[in-house]
Amino acid sequence: MRIGAITNSWGLQINRDKLPDLVCNARDRGAKHIELRQTFLGACESGKGHEWRPVIGNLQSLVNDFPELSFNLAMAIPCLSGGVSPDGPLFQRGLEAARVVGREHPHLRLVDPVLQEKTWESHDYIIDVAPSITALARESSSQGVTLSLENTCQSIRTLSMLIEECRERLSKQEGQFLGLCPDPTNQIQRHPETDPLADLEALSLDMLKIVHFKQVQEGRVIQTVDDGDLDCVRMAQILYAKGYAGPAIFEIPSHEAVFDNLSSSFDYLERIVSIF
Numbered sequence: 001m002r003i004g005a006i007t008n009s010w011g012l013q014i015n016r017d018k019l020p021d022l023v024c025n026a027r028d029r030g031a032k033h034i035e036l037r038q039t040f041l042g043a044c045e046s047g048k049g050h051e052w053r054p055v056i057g058n059l060q061s062l063v064n065d066f067p068e069l070s071f072n073l074a075m076a077i078p079c080l081s082g083g084v085s086p087d088g089p090l091f092q093r094g095l096e097a098a099r100v101v102g103r104e105h106p107h108l109r110l111v112d113p114v115l116q117e118k119t120w121e122s123h124d125y126i127i128d129v130a131p132s133i134t135a136l137a138r139e140s141s142s143q144g145v146t147l148s149l150e151n152t153c154q155s156i157r158t159l160s161m162l163i164e165e166c167r168e169r170l171s172k173q174e175g176q177f178l179g180l181c182p183d184p185t186n187q188i189q190r191h192p193e194t195d196p197l198a199d200l201e202a203l204s205l206d207m208l209k210i211v212h213f214k215q216v217q218e219g220r221v222i223q224t225v226d227d228g229d230l231d232c233v234r235m236a237q238i239l240y241a242k243g244y245a246g247p248a249i250f251e252i253p254s255h256e257a258v259f260d261n262l263s264s265s266f267d268y269l270e271r272i273v274s275i276f
Helices: 019-028 056-065 089-102 123-142 156-169 184-190 196-202 232-242 258-273
Strands: 002-006 033-037 070-076 107-111 146-150 178-181 211-213 247-250
Touching: 002 070, 002 258, 019 033, 019 056, 019 258, 033 247, 056 089, 070 089, 089 107, 089 123, 123 146, 123 156, 123 178, 146 156, 156 178, 156 196, 184 196, 184 211, 196 232, 211 232, 232 258, 247 258
Parallel strands: 002 033, 002 247, 033 070, 070 107, 107 146, 146 178, 211 247
Antiparallel strands: none
16 A cells, blocks of 8 residues: 545645645655645645636646655545546546646546435435446546545445446446445444444455555544554454555544644554554
């Protein structure tokens, strides 16, 4: 796995520090990958909502300054709740930015900011959502960009069913560009009665495009990845058993001491890995 950081962890710093300085700090703490999260990109973006646009020249300069790091782009758009056109300027600019920052392995992660009231309880819900995700995936694959979905309100298992449905509608080559960004802690918070790590273990390796680590204790997100409600040892064991070698993003909360917290989180994973 390539340990990494995400720019929304730097919410307190992004307005007063230049993004390259923050990336440099994360790199010096051991990050190998940076997830560039929309709305937390400083001078590399402009506008909000559907008017958001990446500043391509600044993104290009950023990645050029850090050839030793890999990057991907993450966007919050209503991909599950409708309203995103594969030909529209928002998605097209997102794909363009993903190609710039991702170099030879461009990757765009999507998360839907619209909270679904309940988990999809039948295949009918998946059938309703599948056409729009399929269209986005087909356009993304045509530009060589991997597309992944993060679980927020839905479980990892439910979203994997959606990906499988979409892949049935795509060619085999197109389908390989579509997968998941599992975040088991999201599932613990929304669906504490479920076992997100069992859902993670059930995924095929080609479904895993990027993974998120964060931690909660008694249901509340903590400042570091450490012991807590999520069994991080089991999660790491599952990923290593699968041979997962992609980015492992530490999505820790914004805090004045966020870089010390990032170092602590990286050290925690290294201690976990050393025991197996």
